Amino acid sequence: MLSYFRKNIPVGIDDCVGNESEKEVLMMRMYEEHEYCKKPKEPSRLYRIGMFAGMNHVTVKTLRHYDEQGLLKPAYVDEESGYRYYQVSQIADLHQILALKNVGFNLEEIKEIQMGKMDRTQLIRKKQEILGELSRLTDKLAQLESYLAGESLNLSAPVLVKSLPEVTVASMQTVVKSYDALFDAMPKMGEEMERLGCVCAQPEYCFTHYLEPGYKEEQVRIETCEAVTERKEDSELIQFKVFPEVKEAACIFHKGSYNDFSKSYAVVLKYIEENGYEICGNIRESYIDGVWNKESEKEWLSEIQIPVCKIGRQ
Amino acid sequence: MLSYFRKNIPVGIDDCVGNESEKEVLMMRMYEEHEYCKKPKEPSRLYRIGMFAGMNHVTVKTLRHYDEQGLLKPAYVDEESGYRYYQVSQIADLHQILALKNVGFNLEEIKEIQMGKMDRTQLIRKKQEILGELSRLTDKLAQLESYLAGESLNLSAPVLVKSLPEVTVASMQTVVKSYDALFDAMPKMGEEMERLGCVCAQPEYCFTHYLEPGYKEEQVRIETCEAVTERKEDSELIQFKVFPEVKEAACIFHKGSYNDFSKSYAVVLKYIEENGYEICGNIRESYIDGVWNKESEKEWLSEIQIPVCKIGRQ
DNA sequence: CTTGACTCTCCCCTAAGGGGAGACGGTAGC
DNA sequence: GCTACCGTCTCCCCTTAGGGGAGAGTCAAG
Known part of the structure; x- marks a missing residue:
């Protein structure tokens, strides 16, 4: 505590300077000689920005930025050179800013805190x-893990959880002997829809709705649906219905022949399990590109949509 | 699957268009009539940006941005109007982009993945x-909790963990009867340093180093240190030494009389405990403003510095 | 032909600074 | 007193993943 001797150095310029006399006092202090220090002209209690930055492990740019934002004004700014001079006691203020930034407050919020507009509720809000x-990040991690577990397989056909909007459809229930017979009834349905004056919705959305959960080898009860712009009169073959919005559905695109559907199912079901979801609705298979517009089976495109919800979050 | 009928629609334009014939084919498909749909001029397999965005729960701006960045080029762009047209099969590509974004990849990384520059190591790096x-976030949370626990007390004098750089000091060991006698030996030390030709380091750093851990009421062994530019010859009173860098020190500023030091100690020690640190070095008290330059005790400023390390991380 | 909904490009904006250019300021050595 | 060198100033552009809006052109329906 050698500076102990310097009792008679003029003091009291804690507030930011504004007039000439204050400036003079500050400059006097800057050039005051230490009792024994051999660098008499080095400012002793006022530091230029580079030194002040170095003392506090921050960059010059940062200090200038805080000055601009009004978070930490230098104790004194030379009018002609524009040089910023900082007091040692301002370390504490800077300290506070850095600590608040560490907790996740942004500069605007920190300024409000400085102005005393800070209460418990804001702290709690920040905590929320x-x-x-944090929960978003752990979700990301879980998904990444599932990618890591499944090799690169599911990188080209990734699972995405999204919402399915409400949709009005024309539907036709059938029981097909096997999955292969799935498309057999379709021509009939097309004719019937045309007869009833149906208008397809844009974008087109045509899908199979599996009416029973689980996998059955035969006697599959399904519902073939196509989105339409408005309800028409029900007929014997076709009923109109509205599917309510599905908040969350795990979806995967399937490229190629329908024989390989099981692979995509495996991926999406694994995803559901690994990311803490459970199935909470009937599965839809939406047909996008197929035999009707693509010659090669390899170009066929479908989407499997499985309504899910987070376990425990009902 | 009503579009099942449309077997004879020209196909094969999966690649992005470039020449005139491809363009014509695409435009043909756009204006193709459905068998039964009543909006014959509505593009059937190509969608304009707004529709494509709506189908996929993204904004138009996003799609344009992906186009610019080369992540998802529209299947066809009208040369005169500049309109972007998307194919249904591009939903899958967009799907992949969104899924990767969900896991935390940025657009640049996603582009690399698309180009096949993706391997396991990158996934693992992303996981790291x-x-x-995640750990940074939990740290923030812990600090926030400690603020919440301590009311607003420590918001004005927050704890900050920072590094202390290597420093060369002149030091004088003494045993003081009580903390009150701490400053008694200082004048002597100042004279001696002057005699040895010491030059104070800039910025000034003058502190008491407590040589024994724990708190003792009397017979406190301390070391008074002042940073200097270079070593000089040791004298009977003064030794020169180099303090190595301290990687992490929990620091707190103390404003006001030294009688209240215990309060600041309480805050910083609580912080250390609550944030999973432990003390791993001797405490320093750095004196910044004091009786030598401030009239009012209220303006005195000191900093308590306690070397710490994360428990378990050595 | 008009209207209204869509789309285009172009420009500026975000938070917290980083990087650099060109011009001064301050100090040290000669 | 001159020069070299470092520190500092202001000003400008840049970062991410798009958002907002202006002004102009397009598309489909009445």
Whole structure:
């Protein structure tokens, strides 16, 4: 505590300077000689920005930015050179800013805190924010893990959880002997829809709705649906119905022949399990490209949509 | 699957168009009539950007951005109007982009993945990234909790963990009867340093180093240190030494009389405990503003620095 | 032909600074 | 007093993943 001797150095310029006399006092202090220090002209209690930055492990740019934002004004700014001079006691203020930034507050919020507009509720709100971010991040991690577990297989056909909007459809229930017979009834349905004056919705959305959960080898009860712009009169073959919105559905695109559907099912079901979801609705298979517009089976495209919800979150 | 009938629609334009014949084919398909749909001029397999965006729960801006970045080029762009047209099969590509984004990849990385520059190591690196972010976030949470626990007390004098750089000091060991006698030996030390030709380091750093851990009421062995530019010859009173860098030190600023030091100690020690640190070095008290330059005790400023390390991380 | 809904490009904006250019300021050595 | 060198100033552009809007052109329906 050698500076102990310097009792008679003029003091009291804690507030930011504004007039000439204050400036003079500050400059006097800057050039005051230490009792024994051999660098008499080095400012002793006022530091230029580079030194102040170095003392506090921050960059010059950062200090200038805080000055601009009004978070930490230098104790004194030379009018002609524009040089910023900082006091040692401002370390504490900077310290506070850095600590608040560490907790996740942004500069705007920190400024409000400085102005005293800070209460418990804001701290709690920030805590909620962090918790939310934390859960989002753990979700990401789980998905990444599932990618890592499944090799690159599911990188080209990834699972995405999205919502399915409400949709009005023309539907036709059938029981097909096997999955192969799935498309047999379709021509009839097309004719019937044309007869009833149906207009297809845009974008087109044509899918098979599996009416029973689980996998059965035969006697599969399904519903063939096509989105339409409005309900028409029900006929013997066709009923109109509205599917309510599905908040979350795990979806995967399947490219290629329908014989390989099981692979895509494996991927999406694994995803559901590994990411803490459970199936909470009947599965839809949406047909996008197929024999009607693609010559090669390899170009066929479908989407499997499985309504899910997070376990425990009902 | 009503579009089943449309077997004879020209196909095979999966690649992005470039020449005139391809364009014509595409436009043909756009204006193709459905068998039964009543909006014959509505494009059937090509969608404009708004529709394509709506189908996929993304914004138009996003699609345009992906186009610019080369992540998802529209299947066809009208040369005169500049309109972007998307194919249904591109939903799968968009799907992949969104899924990768969900896992935390940025657009640049996604582009690399699309180009096949993707291997397991990158997935693992991304996982490490997420884990790091996760631990940073839990740290934030812990600090926030400690703020919440301590009311607003420590918001004005927050604890910050930072590094202390290597420093060369002149030191003088003494045993003081009580903390009150701490400053008694200082004038002597100042004179001696002057005699030895010491030059104070800039910025000034003058502190008491407590040589024994724990708190003792009397017979405190301390070391008074002042940073200097270079070593000089040791004298009977003064030795020169180099403090190595301290990687992590929990620091707190203390404003006001030294009688209240215990309060600041309480705050910082609580912080250390609550944030999973432990003390791993001797405590320093750095004196910044004091009786030598401030009239009012309220303006005195000191900093308590406690070397710490994360428990378990050595 | 008009209207309204869509789309285009172009420009500026975000948070917290980073990087650099060109011009001064301050100090040290000669 | 001159020069070299470092520190600092302001000003400008850049980062991500798009958002907002202006002004102009397009598309389909009445």
